[in-house]
Amino acid sequence: MNYFPRRLSVLKLLISSVIGGILLLAGFHYLTTSTLGKGIDLAEANPNTSNTNAPSPELSAAQSESYVLMDPHTSQILRSNNADIQRAPASTTKLLTGLIVLKTLKETDMVTVGKEVSIDGSRLGLSPGDEISVHDLLTALYVHSANDAAAALAVKVSGSISAFAEEMNNYAATLGCQHSHFTNPHGMPDPDHYTTANDLSKIASLFLKNEQLMNYVKEPRARVQWKDARGTMHYAEVQNTNELLGVYPGDQGIKTGTTTEAGECLVSYVTRPDGDLLLILLGSKQRYKDTVKLLDEGWAEQRSNAALRGLAEDPRSLLSGPGIF
Helix, strand or coil, X not given: CCCHHHHHHHHHHHHHHHHHHHHHHHCCCCCXXXXXXXXXXXXXXXXXXXXXXXXXXXXXXXXHCEEEEEECCCCEEEEEECCCCCECCHHHHHHHHHHHHHHHCCCCCEEEXXXXXXXXXXXXXXXXXXXXXXXXXXXXXXXXXXXXXXXXXHHHHHCCHHHHHHHHHHHHHHCCCCCCECCCCCCCCCCCCEXXXXXXXXXXXXXXXXXXXHHHHCCCEEEEEEECCCCCEEEEEEECCCCXXXXXXXXXXXXXXXXXXXXXXXXXXXXXXXXXXXXXXXXECCHHHHHHHHXXXXXXXXXXXXXXXXXXXXCCHHHHCCCCC
16 A cells, blocks of 8 residues: 555645644734834823822733724624723724714714813813814824814813713713723813723723724724814814724724823724624833734734635645645
């Protein structure tokens, strides 16, 4: 009996397994992370503000940051870390803000802003008495991460920041967010303003289903206009604070966030022909590098699982598949 064909088949299977393992460990890196900066959305707290709950500097990034990587369609969590630790969410808060705004307002509605727009951090530059559309406020909110836009929308919806915050908490509770509490619509630091990666994943999953809001977060840049109390038109060209948008393959954007208390935060939605991923990252020291690493590992795992499913259905597919030998 000739054992050579059988030995060749076994050898091919062994080599394929080794190659598959190498690819899984190495990940599928689609860009050089060293080219990505730490891009800040300018929703910054006073750098001198202390936070007694901040992670110890001795902790490694893997120990201190929180994240949830999941399949947004099945809600299956692929991997997580510190997912239920309460953290300051910074401007990722604005995901919940928009969901509540569009329950009440239309994009064509006009808003006359008041003193609520006098706020620190990232701003569009609104002044009391200015008139601006909800569409332009949402554009400023998600492209420029404007805190004054968030405040104007909140007051328009609920009459005050505190009343809007109450609505935020009620709405979050209906989504199953059990470890969150919000005091404002923009994410500026407050000891009583916090969430978790798990809770934020529930908010982000709902956000993905809102086509109107997703149109804003995918804009790399936009033009915003408004009229002041004297009738003079003002215009601003704004650029998206998310450095992965248009750079990492399949990235659909969502929301950045940065304060001294929160660290670097990023919620990312990536879609490709072989699947979609949603990543919630809080408290990072290098959010873009961490995000790319976690997403690459997620894709590698998805592809490996798909290959194993295909192999289970047809063992011959391993040797007949393109690019193996």
